[in-house]
Amino acid sequence: DTAVSQTPKYLVTQMGNDKSIKCEQNLGHDTMYWYKQDSKKFLKIMFSYNNKELIINETVPNRFSPKSPDKAHLNLHINSLELGDSAVYFCASSQAGTVLNTIYFGEGSWLTVV
Amino acid sequence: ILNVEQSPQSLHVQEGDSTNFTCSFPSSNFYALHWYRWETAKSPEALFVMTLNGDEKKKGRISATLNTKEGYSYLYIKGSQPEDSATYLCASFYNQGGKLIFGQGTELSVKP
Numbered sequence: 001d002t003a004v005s006q007t008p009k010y011l012v013t014q015m016g017n018d019k020s021i022k023c024e025q026n027l028g029h030d031t032m033y034w035y036k037q038d039s040k041k042f043l044k045i046m047f048s049y050n051n052k053e054l055i056i057n058e059t060v061p062n063r064f065s066p067k068s069p070d071k072a073h074l075n076l077h078i079n080s081l082e083l084g085d086s087a088v089y090f091c092a093s094s095q096a097g098t099v100l101n102t103i104y105f106g107e108g109s110w111l112t113v114v
Numbered sequence: 115i116l117n118v119e120q121s122p123q124s125l126h127v128q129e130g131d132s133t134n135f136t137c138s139f140p141s142s143n144f145y146a147l148h149w150y151r152w153e154t155a156k157s158p159e160a161l162f163v164m165t166l167n168g169d170e171k172k173k174g175r176i177s178a179t180l181n182t183k184e185g186y187s188y189l190y191i192k193g194s195q196p197e198d199s200a201t202y203l204c205a206s207f208y209n210q211g212g213k214l215i216f217g218q219g220t221e222l223s224v225k226p
Contacts, residue, residue, distance in 0.1 A: 042218045102160035105158045
């Protein structure tokens with residue numbers, strides 16, 4: 001069983017469209033994250049949820065909206081997609097914060113906006 | 115701005131060579147350092163989490179050390195194998211902000 005699964009793995013879409021990436025973890029973790037790999041290959045945190053509550057919200061455009069229906073799911077909705085949104089998006093989870101607990105990542109979702 | 119730097123950005127070695135690479139991070143308000151191994155199209159996989167100055171961790175042929183006073187960590191691979199080819203990411207955690215700051219990774223290629 002995949003611990004952190006995200007779908008779709010690959011997504012090609014046109015500018016202006018609205019799309020979602022879904023994420024589920026079966027590890028029983030309290031905390032889930034969305035990371036974006038930028039053009040320089042850095043993984044940068046976008047959002048973090050703990051027990052469905054938003055705890056980290058980095059400076060990302062408000063076209064990006066996370067939604068956590070329960071603590072095992074954290075979906076990422078992106079409205080009015082722009083060319084610059086093309087990137088790899090990683091979902092992740094950990095038990096109660098990141099200090100000493102390792103983060104478990106999904107395999108990434110490759111988003112290409114054309 | 116908190117920056118985590120890794121060097122070199124890429125490394126090519128022969129099978130059997132031992133290698134090491136560096137993660138540099140700001141030492142003030144430091145709390146923990148994570149190392150991950152990432153093969154393309156797969157999930158980044160946790161290797162080590164270290165917190166104390168002088169920490170050393172080992173997993174098979176891979177080991178890591180931590181110097182929190184000067185702000186660096188080394189990752190060592192002894193007797194590299196082709197299956198070690200991957201990108202190795204480090205990330206440091208700070209009290210302020212409560213988030214991991216990732217470096218851009220060292221891409222290791224091991225030739226048979």
